[in-house]
Amino acid sequence: MSRLFNHLLVYLILGVLVLAPLGAIIYEALQPSAGQVHGIALLQLGVDQQFLKSLSGTLGMAGLAVLFSLPMGLGLALLLYFVPPRLSPLWEALILIPFLIPPYLTAEAWSLLTGPVGMIEQLTAWQALGTTLEEFLFSLAGMGMVMALHLTPLVYILLRAALENGNPRLLQAARVHGSSALGAFRLGILPLLLPALAAAGLLVFLDTSAEFGVPALLAGYAGVQVLSTSIEGATNVWPVDLPKASAIGLILCALGVLVWFLYRPLVRNNEGRIQRRAPARRVWWSILPISIFALIGMILPLAAVVAVSLEKALSVGLRGSNFTWHHYHHVLSHSSSGLSALETSLRLSALVAVFGMASALLAANLVRKGGRIAALVDLLATLPMAIPGVVLAVGMILFWNAPWNQLPVFGHPIILAVAYATGTFPFAIRYARTGLAQIPPRLEQAGRVHGGSPLHSVLRIQIPSLWPMLVGGATVVFALSMRELVASLMLQPAGVQVISTYIYGNFRQGTIGNGMALSVIGIFSSALILGLARGALLRR
Amino acid sequence: MKRLVIALLGLGLASAAHAATLTLYSAAPATLAKSLAAAFEKKTGDHVEVWTSSTGKVMARLAAEANHPHADVVMVAGWSAGLDLAKQGMVYPYHPAAIEKTLVKPAQVSAPFLPYGLDTVSMVFNTKALPAGAKLPDSWFALTQPEWKDRITAPNPLLSGTASSFLVAFVDRYGNKAWQFLQDLKANGTVWPGTNHAALLPVLSGERSGMLECVGHAAVAAKAQGNSVSLVYPKESTIVIPRPIMILKSAPDKKLAEQFVDFAMSPAGQKLVAKNNLYPALQGVPAKPIMAKMGSFKVSSVDWAKLAATQPAVLARFKKDILDQ
Numbered sequence: 001m002s003r004l005f006n007h008l009l010v011y012l013i014l015g016v017l018v019l020a021p022l023g024a025i026i027y028e029a030l031q032p033s034a035g036q037v038h039g040i041a042l043l044q045l046g047v048d049q050q051f052l053k054s055l056s057g058t059l060g061m062a063g064l065a066v067l068f069s070l071p072m073g074l075g076l077a078l079l080l081y082f083v084p085p086r087l088s089p090l091w092e093a094l095i096l097i098p099f100l101i102p103p104y105l106t107a108e109a110w111s112l113l114t115g116p117v118g119m120i121e122q123l124t125a126w127q128a129l130g131t132t133l134e135e136f137l138f139s140l141a142g143m144g145m146v147m148a149l150h151l152t153p154l155v156y157i158l159l160r161a162a163l164e165n166g167n168p169r170l171l172q173a174a175r176v177h178g179s180s181a182l183g184a185f186r187l188g189i190l191p192l193l194l195p196a197l198a199a200a201g202l203l204v205f206l207d208t209s210a211e212f213g214v215p216a217l218l219a220g221y222a223g224v225q226v227l228s229t230s231i232e233g234a235t236n237v238w239p240v241d242l243p244k245a246s247a248i249g250l251i252l253c254a255l256g257v258l259v260w261f262l263y264r265p266l267v268r269n270n271e272g273r274i275q276r277r278a279p280a281r282r283v284w285w286s287i288l289p290i291s292i293f294a295l296i297g298m299i300l301p302l303a304a305v306v307a308v309s310l311e312k313a314l315s316v317g318l319r320g321s322n323f324t325w326h327h328y329h330h331v332l333s334h335s336s337s338g339l340s341a342l343e344t345s346l347r348l349s350a351l352v353a354v355f356g357m358a359s360a361l362l363a364a365n366l367v368r369k370g371g372r373i374a375a376l377v378d379l380l381a382t383l384p385m386a387i388p389g390v391v392l393a394v395g396m397i398l399f400w401n402a403p404w405n406q407l408p409v410f411g412h413p414i415i416l417a418v419a420y421a422t423g424t425f426p427f428a429i430r431y432a433r434t435g436l437a438q439i440p441p442r443l444e445q446a447g448r449v450h451g452g453s454p455l456h457s458v459l460r461i462q463i464p465s466l467w468p469m470l471v472g473g474a475t476v477v478f479a480l481s482m483r484e485l486v487a488s489l490m491l492q493p494a495g496v497q498v499i500s501t502y503i504y505g506n507f508r509q510g511t512i513g514n515g516m517a518l519s520v521i522g523i524f525s526s527a528l529i530l531g532l533a534r535g536a537l538l539r540r
Numbered sequence: 541m542k543r544l545v546i547a548l549l550g551l552g553l554a555s556a557a558h559a560a561t562l563t564l565y566s567a568a569p570a571t572l573a574k575s576l577a578a579a580f581e582k583k584t585g586d587h588v589e590v591w592t593s594s595t596g597k598v599m600a601r602l603a604a605e606a607n608h609p610h611a612d613v614v615m616v617a618g619w620s621a622g623l624d625l626a627k628q629g630m631v632y633p634y635h636p637a638a639i640e641k642t643l644v645k646p647a648q649v650s651a652p653f654l655p656y657g658l659d660t661v662s663m664v665f666n667t668k669a670l671p672a673g674a675k676l677p678d679s680w681f682a683l684t685q686p687e688w689k690d691r692i693t694a695p696n697p698l699l700s701g702t703a704s705s706f707l708v709a710f711v712d713r714y715g716n717k718a719w720q721f722l723q724d725l726k727a728n729g730t731v732w733p734g735t736n737h738a739a740l741l742p743v744l745s746g747e748r749s750g751m752l753e754c755v756g757h758a759a760v761a762a763k764a765q766g767n768s769v770s771l772v773y774p775k776e777s778t779i780v781i782p783r784p785i786m787i788l789k790s791a792p793d794k795k796l797a798e799q800f801v802d803f804a805m806s807p808a809g810q811k812l813v814a815k816n817n818l819y820p821a822l823q824g825v826p827a828k829p830i831m832a833k834m835g836s837f838k839v840s841s842v843d844w845a846k847l848a849a850t851q852p853a854v855l856a857r858f859k860k861d862i863l864d865q
Contacts, residue, residue, distance in 0.1 A: 049864070050864065050865045053864070111742075111745070111747070112745055114747075115742075115745055115746055115747035116669060116746050116747065118745065118746070118747070134747060220696075220731060220732070220733030220734050220738065221731055221733050221742065221747075223731065225865070230865075233865070235600070235604070236597050236600050236601070237596045237597060237600050237698050237699060238596050238597075238599035238600040238603060238698070239600075239603075239852070239855075239856075240600045240603050240604055242604075312765055312766050313744075313762075313765045313766035313767040313768075314741075314744040314745055314765075314767060315666055315668060315669075315744045315745065315746065315762075315767040315768045315769065316766055316767065316768070322766070337574060397604065401604065401605065401607065401608055402607070403607040403608075410608065411605075411608070411610045492591070493589075493591065493610070494563045494564070494565065494589040494590060494591035494610060494611070495563070495588075495589030495590055495591065505570070505592075507737075507738075507741070508734060508735055508737055508738050511761075511765075512741065
């Protein structure tokens with residue numbers, strides 16, 4: 001009975017979170033486009049010039065992001081593996097932080113740093129630099145670069161793991177048998193790195209092609225179009241064309257699924273093997289490339305964010321007379337919508353972290369049993385990795401706002417939680433599965449033999465021994481939910497704002513200083529929460 | 541787990557039950573919608589839920605929600621957008637003669653709804669970021685000159701209600717010359733990056749020198765913050781655009797919605813309108829001193845009913861020919 005209930009619950013969760021929006025999208029994409037009486041929107045895309053332009057924009061932006069991020073990530077990984085500086089954990093943290101800054105914020109910050117009266121030209125003597133950088137930023141390559149800065153930490157993590165998994169003796173053996181240093185690298189390291197490089201490249205491609213915030217902020221000035229912004233435009237800007245939005249969404253999804261299926265086999269057997277190797281030679285100069293990366297990926301953008309949050313008038317620039325605390329007073333005042341946006345974000349993200357990890361644990365238990373149903377559950381649970389947020393949002397609008405759907409979800413803040421739960425489910429289930437794999441089956445068998453019910457074994461055995469993994473997964477889900485932008489923009493009901501939509505809204509519709517002030521508060525409060533959660537986790 | 545699901549469902553149902561609140565959808569300035577809502581709540585004790593975006597997105601959301609309408613009262617920036625909604629049969633007529641009598645002259649336009657304020661569009665320049673040797677132009681048409689190459693932005697009329705009202709009026713007045721002007725602007729590197737703020741931001745940060753068709757309240761707000769911006773009303777004239785406040789037919793509580801509209805049109809509401817850098821619609825409530833006096837710049841009259849009829853076709857052509865979308 002309880003097993004049946006468990007099954008039904010998992011199907012219900014996955015059905016509502018994943019299948020419903022996907023099904024709605026597929027159905028809508030098969031309808032005629034707005035303004036057409038007959039035909040199928042999906043096929044009508046083939047002759048749509050704007051779609052073809054957007055497709056090439058997306059492919060270009062994602063391709064360039066791969067091109068930029070792989071060398072940077074590879075360089076940093078090799079550096080920290082072979083010639084790490086002293087205090088390398090600290091330097092490694094510097095490499096990872098850019099991943100925690102939402103990319104739309106980096107994009108906005110760099111657009112304020114560059115330009116003829118941008119901060120770079122205000123503070124340095126290089127008069128042409130800001131303008132040149134600005135021309136680069138407002139282009140396909142600039143958008144790719146912003147995404148590369150955000151995703152290089154991911155590339156670094158994957159490549160570093162591949163290096164650690166390698167056998168350092170291979171390198172020694174090659175050298176002993178007379179290879180040059182480069183030849184030894186080619187023989188001993190490169191074969192290990194290639195699958196990891198491919199995996200990292202695919203992951204960067206996947207993430208960049210799904211990105212909305214960066215192109216939404218930069219593409220208008222760059223004169224390019226990408227699929228994600230076309231989908232948002234066809235859904236959110238009058239005249240609306242939902243079949244077309246769904247059709248483009250389906251194409252973007254198909255691209256994601258393709259990349260995802262190429263990616264999955266590359267990382268499947270990536271379990272760490274702990275190896276002893278001679279301590280690496282520590283050199284001081286390896287801090288130089290790391291510092292340069294940290295400077296452009298984190299320090300300069302964050303400095304720009306802080307500076308603008310303290311400026312009265314943007315065009316006056318960095319001057320004593322232009323300094324103000326006003327934006328912080330405004331954002332933190334009781335009547336401010338900024339503060340309530342932060343509160344709503346915290347509450348929704350916490351709810352999704354708890355609810356998401358609980359559902360993921362249920363689903364992971366089902367997947368662990370094996371069999372065809374388990375494979376299907378696993379596929380559905382990880383599918384959202386390949387569904388861009390903007391497509392998910394369109395699907396959710398179609399499903400929850402359908403004429404026959406009388407549930408009061410659309411127009412209620414809970415719809416944001418549903419969207420976050422879908423988007424973060426693959427991460428939640430990955431943590432839950434890793435955790436479950438660590439529990440010796442004997443423990444649970446012992447529990448069952450002594451008369452414990454399955455629920456009992458979940459509560460008394462799984463949750464206590466999984467606790468660190470559950471907390472780890474919950475913090476990741478929490479952090480991802482806090483920064484989610486596009487689904488929040490498209491689904492937020494009247495009277496509700498979350499931190500990302502407040503910041504984006506202030507960039508687009510209001511006072512940029514207020515947006516930046518809340519960004520500073522948001523970055524520090526989520527860093528604090530993540531730090532505390534991690535601290536609590538390590539202490540156990 | 542089970543209890544959590546039930547609790548969540550309960551939460552959803554519970555909040556749908558007490559629908560005695562008013563839902564307001566509004567275009568920019570967001571601060572006006574929020575302060576009107578707050579003042580109304582304080583006065584009456586009724587709750588107002590606010591969603592703000594740009595006119596184009598408000599219109600899209602109303603269309604998307606046609607099956608399950610959420611909004612009761614809608615405030616947008618372009619008069620033609622309001623007339624378009626009325627033509628679709630979505631507007632519940634509310635324009636008491638008692639209020640219409642008290643409006644300033646340019647706000648006395650007949651429609652099934654009231655104007656809560658007025659605004660203009662103009663050219664805005666960052667005086668610190670002009671091209672070397674350039675002077676402030678006095679004509680819309682000067683912006684196609686080579687000295688303004690890659691220096692100009694404009695709001696996207698698909699998003700901005702004032703820009704769409706202006707575009708339709710401009711096309712009505714100049715015909716093919718207007719389309720040629722837009723093509724020339726595009727060839728001269730002008731970009732239409734989004735809403736008024738999206739187009740104004742690069743001007744404030746000096747990446748671009750100026751913006752055409754900028755909505756007054758955004759320009760005045762930037763100026764009031766101390767930015768080095770200068771507003772130019774072109775010699776060809778601009779238009780004064782009334783901003784509609786409408787009650788939707790789907791609003792369950794028309795009395796509450798009428799109360800809110802009455803409040804927005806009252807001296808207290810109109811003072812908030814003035815505070816948010818718009819021209820009040822009510823006689824006797826002064827606009828901010830920083831704003832150009834009505835009558836100090838050239839204005840051409842507008843046949844709104846005619847424009848509203850051509851608006852969809854003009855926007856569709858703009859989207860295709862100028863934005864390549």
